[in-house]
Amino acid sequence: MSMVNNTAKTYTGTATSRVDGRAKVTGAAKYAGDFNEGGLAYGAVVESTIARGRIARIDTSQALRVPGVIDVITHENRPRVADTDQAWKDDVAPEEGSPFRPLYDDMIKFNQQPIALVVAEEWEIARYAASLVRVDYEKQPFVTDVYRKRDDAIVVEKPDKLRGDAAKAFAAAEVRHQADYFIPTEHHNPMELFATTAMWDGGGPLTVYDKTQGVQNVQQYLCGVFEKKPEEIRVISPYVGGAFGAGLRPQYQVVLAVMAALKLQRSVRLVLTRQQMYGLGYRPATIERLALGARRDGTLDAITHEAVGVTSQFEEFSRNDTGWSALLYTSPNARYEHRVAPLDVPTSCDMRAPGAATGVYALESAMDELAVALKMDPVELRMRCYSDRDQNEDLPYTSKCLRECYREGAAAFGWDKRNAEPRSMRDGRNLVGWGMASGVWEALQMPAAVRIVMTANGHAEVSCAASDIGTGTYTIMAQVAADSLGLPIENITIHLADSTLPRAPVEGGSWMAASACHAVVATASEVRKELLRLAKLMKASPLADTVEEDVTLSDGKLVSRTQAERGVSISDIMRHGAMERIEKEKTNEFAEDKAHARNTHSAVFAEVKIDEELGVIRVTRVVSAVAAGRVLNLKTGRSQVMGAVVGGIGMALHEETVYDHGFGRIVNHNIAEYHVPVNADIHDIQVIFVDEPDALVNPLGIKGIGEIGIVGVAAAVANAVYHATGVRVRDLPITLDKVLARRPAT
């Protein structure tokens, strides 16, 4: 499929500015909590202050006496909701378990669980009244520390068939490395707070503005929970101020806002506070155990990767964490096993590169330690173990340019000037460390449909239910639509994130670019066919004997690919056919290919400078070389990877949800004390997109770049910290006290 005519301007693959940029910086873009109408009531959530037990008594009388309070909804007076797990399961819900149902009954399953919703005429009133709700609990013993449940964890993933005998090979290996690594719980902390505005329309369909990564997922979920027909609830989410996975599953505020709107027959807005967002999902704390056995030449004989992550007592959430280790490198013997420990906390959830960000951090830290044991350059070790086949499935890749990532990344970084000896490089009082790591993610694609309405004046409206969570979906769809319809990008209008629009999956897993853009191309092809049909009806049509495969849309015209002088303008065709609009809708179609593995890769190089006496760490340089097929937009793509690198630096040095396990409660539940990097922590970040043509993964060669940018970054930084100091910190985040306490005697 060729969609690009070389003579006209093309957008795909260029550094096109965001088509929604102006709306965002001028404030014209409306987010879920921005939609207004008269008579809006405001909700405020009351949360549990214990980790486990039941509500013995809940007294709302004082709250109800506050002037302006409309209602206080609790498990005792809530309207009817569905009572089957199936009804409460959204598209992203774990297969195993019973999804959380807010205000369902008196059971407390985690701290900060919503236990009442105050609805008032004003938000301040609601918030004050919420502070007056009195609750007596019957407390029960609880556990929030994964280390206390490590031995009771449940197996959620292990290979179908064993590859060799990893334990035996490890025992016999010439060089061995085994260690535990730990990633603490992390919260997503998107800038935009979770918010829902539910618009009551006199008993007509309920319009729900929600912060979500999938409007149709939320719509279907709400229909299940409130036993509604699909046409009775519409979900809209035109802009999302970041989500990072937190918005994949419907969050409890959407249930509470809709519940209140239905009960009170009023429009209701509910915006969670920053603190309350720590009662939602999170990246699970994970204990990772790696055992690597190698020959002296740096080839691997044995890989064992075991992990224990966190989930709730009521749902079993996990993502592929340990499988990456067996996939990435050549090793005749490999074993992996992922277990989860059910704790008295909310269910964990997806957070950027779920599973890979944690599992590959551990793998790539262990590979660095193996390189040290082998006295081998870490890049060289990875080259010796390089695999051109998916080691788990024994399949070739549609493309894999990880070698080029190592090569181009190393060259840009100046890796060849590295002195392998730890503590050997200095800059004044600072120890300088250079570390690297590999990254890997999946290249997925999902069914998605797009509708195109083309008008005779050469404009096209492109509609899809997909969300743009800030990643640039509006822009890449406009680029691909402009190219495949032969129109300037200014003539393309993209409509997204309305549950009534053509079907799209949730925006996650890095699959939206490939999924949505192929739906655009497929639908544009239908538009082109219709234009050709009409063109052939024209008198003395220059395209009279042209076949479908020979025409393309370019520069506002339908033209022959082989004879460029043969063409008719779109407006002429439509005027002649007396058509004001052509409307087509089509679902993408991907050829089934079970003969290839599909992955994206990266090589990350990091420089740290660490004050030897004070332990203060600065990440002064990062080079991230990414192989992810065709990059649709060099500007938004680069920004996305840069943001992911910042996220990875945060994972390495800053991010940690701190629990007081005595209270079973998070103590740093605000963004003053939950640290993410600030500008002062971020220095030079260079993003390289390695050329990776891929005709097999899908016709446009798109692999997606949402997650790959964060994978490997934490390991590269951790490895650089070791190289600088000789201190191996295996529990993130790497804070200065850990570096100071563990430094070798000098």
Next chain:
Amino acid sequence: MIPFQYTRANNVADAVRLIAANSGAKFIAGGTNLLDLMKDNVERPTKLIDISRLPLTSVEETASGGLRIGALVPNADLAWHPLIEKRYPLVASAILAGASQQLRNMASTGGNLVQRTRCAYFYDTATPCNKRQPGSGCSAVNGINRGHAILGASTSCIATHPSDMCVALVALDATVHVTGPNGGRTIPFADFHRLPGDTPHIDTNLGPDEIITAIEVPAKGFATNYSYLKIRDRLSYAFALISVAAALELKDGTIQEARLALGGVAHKPWRDVAAEAALRGRPAEEASFAAAADLLLRDARPQAQNGFKIDLAKRAIIRTLTQAARGTPQSQSNKTIQ
């Protein structure tokens, strides 16, 4: 947020009269800490007395050669005030090490003194805290206490004072001017904040019916040999694990006079005159600095999670005194520590 009355004070006497007449009232100036505390239901004032328009915004030279800083001078204005930059750069540097530009624009000089601890348990009404609710217990003693005090703590409270500016002011021998129903008085800066003892709910010796009107710094500003070094978990917008204000007067490489104060280690900005005395007459070199650091930390007692702070404080003291002695103070814009 609980409902409260709002009133505006027309002058200092009015402010004092209003606060004396309302036991549940609080002054509000920039509100950068008070509003957070009200949102979290930690502070529940029945009345807010807005003092932000009182004429306490000037920086004036005093007859004795010092400066009198109005209590309502915004932190940002103070940090960039020409007289402060030139004569008291330690104060400017400490202010710029704290918070963010936006917060410094709002925060007042007087308010900076009476900000409350950032101990997580103080903010979380679901947990016991002697400072918030006297007698309820201290959750931090057996809880998360990595950031807590190593000096001057008690069994009832191990919280730290969060200010950076106050560390510089205590080092410089500042004085706090306050006015109450019986007129004005001055409080030496070192006596302004209290140790927790068994009354951790009382942060300062400011009377409940008194208002801060000015901070006075004496003539000696140590503008040549000073440094403020803040060690924290990220390079900006984080409270200090350890901060050090150091100022020296040197003659031919010998210390004539020294000032040394720490932040992030105690319930108050921690100045140690014994450590300062130990520096006097000694050569401005690492051995002298190390001895002073050992002396300053002689009574330090770690909590379960913050033993690292004692050694880190010593190292930070040595580094800050070294920066001061060399006349190369820590930059607060370029975070590189030299």
